[in-house]
Amino acid sequence: MTQAFDAAEQQALLETRVEAALALARRLGADACEVGASVDQGIGVSVRDGDVESVELSRDQGIAVTVYVGQRKGSASSSDASEASVHDVVEKALAIARYTGEDPAAGLADAELMARHLPDLQVHHPWPLSTEDAIELALTCERAGREVEGIRSSEGASLSSGEGVHVYGNSHGFLGGQRGSRHSLSCLLIAEDAAGMQRDYDYTSARDPRALRDAAEVGRSAADRTLRRLGAQRLSTGRMPVMFDPSLASGLVGHLMGAIAGGAQFRQASFLCERLNTMLFPEWFSLVERPMEVGALASSPFDGDGVQTRDNVFIDQGRLASYMLSAYSARRLGMTTTGNAGGARNLRIEAPLESREALLARMGTGVLVTELMGQGVNGVTGDYSRGAAGFWVENGRIQHPVEEFTIAGNLEAMFQGLVGIGDDIDTRGSIHTGSWLIDEMTIAGG
Amino acid sequence: MTAQTSSMLDQAREVLLAPGGLDLDSLDAGLGHAMGPGIDYADLYFQRSWQEGWSLEDGEVKEASYNIDGGVGVRAMAGEKTGFAYSNQVTADALAETGRTASGIVRSGQRLSSASGIQVHTSARYAGIDPLTGLSAEDKIAMLKQADRVARAVDPAVEQVSASLSGVHEVVLVRASDGTQAVDIRPLVRFNVSVIVVRNGRRERGSAGGGGRYPMSRLRDDNVAERFAREAVRQALVNLEAVDAPAGQMPVVLGAGWPGILLHEAVGHGLEGDFNRKGSSAFAGRMGERVASPGVTVVDDATLADRRGSMSVDDEGTPGQCTTLIEDGILTGYMQDKLNARLMGMAPTGNARRESFAHMPMPRMTNTYMQAGEDDPEDIIRSVDRGIYAVSFGGGQVDITSGKFVFSANEAYLIENGRITAPVKGATLIGNGPQAMGRVSMIGHDMELDSGVGVCGKEGQGVPVGVGQPTLKLDELTVGGTES
Numbered sequence: 001m002t003q004a005f006d007a008a009e010q011q012a013l014l015e016t017r018v019e020a021a022l023a024l025a026r027r028l029g030a031d032a033c034e035v036g037a038s039v040d041q042g043i044g045v046s047v048r049d050g051d052v053e054s055v056e057l058s059r060d061q062g063i064a065v066t067v068y069v070g071q072r073k074g075s076a077s078s079s080d081a082s083e084a085s086v087h088d089v090v091e092k093a094l095a096i097a098r099y100t101g102e103d104p105a106a107g108l109a110d111a112e113l114m115a116r117h118l119p120d121l122q123v124h125h126p127w128p129l130s131t132e133d134a135i136e137l138a139l140t141c142e143r144a145g146r147e148v149e150g151i152r153s154s155e156g157a158s159l160s161s162g163e164g165v166h167v168y169g170n171s172h173g174f175l176g177g178q179r180g181s182r183h184s185l186s187c188l189l190i191a192e193d194a195a196g197m198q199r200d201y202d203y204t205s206a207r208d209p210r211a212l213r214d215a216a217e218v219g220r221s222a223a224d225r226t227l228r229r230l231g232a233q234r235l236s237t238g239r240m241p242v243m244f245d246p247s248l249a250s251g252l253v254g255h256l257m258g259a260i261a262g263g264a265q266f267r268q269a270s271f272l273c274e275r276l277n278t279m280l281f282p283e284w285f286s287l288v289e290r291p292m293e294v295g296a297l298a299s300s301p302f303d304g305d306g307v308q309t310r311d312n313v314f315i316d317q318g319r320l321a322s323y324m325l326s327a328y329s330a331r332r333l334g335m336t337t338t339g340n341a342g343g344a345r346n347l348r349i350e351a352p353l354e355s356r357e358a359l360l361a362r363m364g365t366g367v368l369v370t371e372l373m374g375q376g377v378n379g380v381t382g383d384y385s386r387g388a389a390g391f392w393v394e395n396g397r398i399q400h401p402v403e404e405f406t407i408a409g410n411l412e413a414m415f416q417g418l419v420g421i422g423d424d425i426d427t428r429g430s431i432h433t434g435s436w437l438i439d440e441m442t443i444a445g446g
Numbered sequence: 447m448t449a450q451t452s453s454m455l456d457q458a459r460e461v462l463l464a465p466g467g468l469d470l471d472s473l474d475a476g477l478g479h480a481m482g483p484g485i486d487y488a489d490l491y492f493q494r495s496w497q498e499g500w501s502l503e504d505g506e507v508k509e510a511s512y513n514i515d516g517g518v519g520v521r522a523m524a525g526e527k528t529g530f531a532y533s534n535q536v537t538a539d540a541l542a543e544t545g546r547t548a549s550g551i552v553r554s555g556q557r558l559s560s561a562s563g564i565q566v567h568t569s570a571r572y573a574g575i576d577p578l579t580g581l582s583a584e585d586k587i588a589m590l591k592q593a594d595r596v597a598r599a600v601d602p603a604v605e606q607v608s609a610s611l612s613g614v615h616e617v618v619l620v621r622a623s624d625g626t627q628a629v630d631i632r633p634l635v636r637f638n639v640s641v642i643v644v645r646n647g648r649r650e651r652g653s654a655g656g657g658g659r660y661p662m663s664r665l666r667d668d669n670v671a672e673r674f675a676r677e678a679v680r681q682a683l684v685n686l687e688a689v690d691a692p693a694g695q696m697p698v699v700l701g702a703g704w705p706g707i708l709l710h711e712a713v714g715h716g717l718e719g720d721f722n723r724k725g726s727s728a729f730a731g732r733m734g735e736r737v738a739s740p741g742v743t744v745v746d747d748a749t750l751a752d753r754r755g756s757m758s759v760d761d762e763g764t765p766g767q768c769t770t771l772i773e774d775g776i777l778t779g780y781m782q783d784k785l786n787a788r789l790m791g792m793a794p795t796g797n798a799r800r801e802s803f804a805h806m807p808m809p810r811m812t813n814t815y816m817q818a819g820e821d822d823p824e825d826i827i828r829s830v831d832r833g834i835y836a837v838s839f840g841g842g843q844v845d846i847t848s849g850k851f852v853f854s855a856n857e858a859y860l861i862e863n864g865r866i867t868a869p870v871k872g873a874t875l876i877g878n879g880p881q882a883m884g885r886v887s888m889i890g891h892d893m894e895l896d897s898g899v900g901v902c903g904k905e906g907q908g909v910p911v912g913v914g915q916p917t918l919k920l921d922e923l924t925v926g927g928t929e930s
Binding site for chain 1: 514515533583642728848850852873874928
């Protein structure tokens, strides 16, 4: 990379800045305060048709201050981390706290919950990559894809590589720093037949560049994914089993987490209100969180409140065992934080897994969904209706691509109707799961 | 130079350049670094924004936040290649470094010089003001509390009310090697209300909101707190009665206004210059051809006064304009930025937009709407034996290559024998853009623009947009309900 980035030096700088902001806030009248600061740097290159399209160098920084005056709260942030600007931000946060209303639940997490065990979780793997090498990798990826017979053109291949430091501190005396990196390579290709054009893509993404898939293999896989969409047919309207590709099944876990998040619970904006300790899934299904997993995408020893993260069990043998709580939402609900300020970190499924073939065989006749479109998920009612594309399956075998249909149901019924999970686990995101087979949904087609 | 442009230029100089010791003359030096060997175009984009947000929950304004963001983005281009770098710091050193970084995309070739800056003359589409100052903190809190009171008074089923008020004051200055120099001061405000209603164990949500490029005080003067609170509760109560939506192909009538999101997805994205230059849009190469039913005229109009999607100048300094995309069903125009216009041998249309200085500009929509037709909306409903009447939508998405688009209704009704009957649960509608536009069979005379809530996402960048349309009938669209 052409820009120098010394993560240790940056972390020390941010720590000094956070401590200074905390001291200033206390001096100016905050009873309690918390400050987050970050610096991120990266390179992004994109190539198209064998030539460079763009090279982008990014460097972002920011500081965010929250103050509490009694039970009143004020927040302010800036991308300018100069001393004068930090002073303005603290003053602005305090000014806001003069106007906001009293909130009995406002405040920092309890001091005794602050993280004390701060191991290096090995999520920082910088990639000393020159612009030229970045371009070469993207070109290799795109070339491999374009060379596959039947590919008409390319929307390009992109490589991005970045690293950053985040520091959080609060007036309990907690100060924690996290360095991290993320690298990814993607390719988007177009194929065409008499019926028109189709596009699809593939990507690889990891914290450690050595864990990325081979560039040419990503390009070829993008080509295969694009070509298999040609000749897509419509589906007729009716009810049938639906299998979700792993990258989409993780979205279903995301909808669940949204519904059991403390914020959705105390706002009563969830289809799973007051469902703690009830059966939501078949009893062979459990969902756990592993925030301290070494090298994983979302690993961190402390959460957004500075609270020590912990292994959580959200679904225990089908039963909703815990909500996902921050210090604030826990107080609102009269519960204890689960160390989830800022969300869930590394969700894993615990269930008997089957091969993709076995799962398709179990489905028999139905639709395998490989793409979803739109935002048709209602977190308040659980109603689910989304645009989709994928493959028609008969007797457990993929027959032909299908498109321009919707799949609809209700998330609660879909969770109850979970039939099986594949061993084809997608590890690119922070939710790891294989395919999900759901017993029945409504398909609307032509 | 008009008085307003001159005073905006002074402001831009003061807030964007002076703090880092820069003046207008130092921009030439900055451009000089970006105009490295082989570079044929470069631009500097200075931006500073002040944003505040207030939110109410449980009858109290418990949260408020303030954000200051700013910096400079430097772009250098050679043919189809773009180099881009940005900095939070706006100093001569930072300009030199980002300029050299951006121009590093090519290392050899002729060194061109940039033209001296000439201020772009443009008609202001909104007042260049700070929208945050017109209301006191007490006024802002009072508006939010009023929304809460009104919503709770409408119906005892209302369990939760959340309301938010937000505003952005943004100052931008563009200086490009082609001599363009432009300033803009862009206010943007918004008020939103969302409610949860519970009756007989059934829970539903309703929401309403809007705003535009004007002072926050206009939101108070327009009494939006009360209007949006009533509207959010009305929608939630309708949804409490909703039955399962039908599944399958059927006629769909779309209400006027916000349902114009159909055009944004089904047509708009596919007519952005970059996708057409690259040939990846389902509309590529179809200029002059019929792409919609006769009577369908769609424009992208940045010039509407005070609208959320309006731009006095775009983010490359090109004046905002009204571009006819489809005229009487015939494809007549693309939306262009400078890069794609140059490569396609066309003129820029003032559609270059970027989320911030830290993002590269792309061709984007502004306010996209369909012009009114001649049909009476009631006749349109009467013409349908069995179908759906959809009046509010949550959002949409398009695959511009295959033309497939979706948009999700959050308030819709059954039409049976020419009459609107039961409300139905939210459902996603799916279609193919060019096909769907060919199935528009009736166009109402009731053109309406949305209330000012749209955010369009493209390649990870969000920008505010507007949509609009009259009541429309599509003879056939796939409705993604659960009742097959």
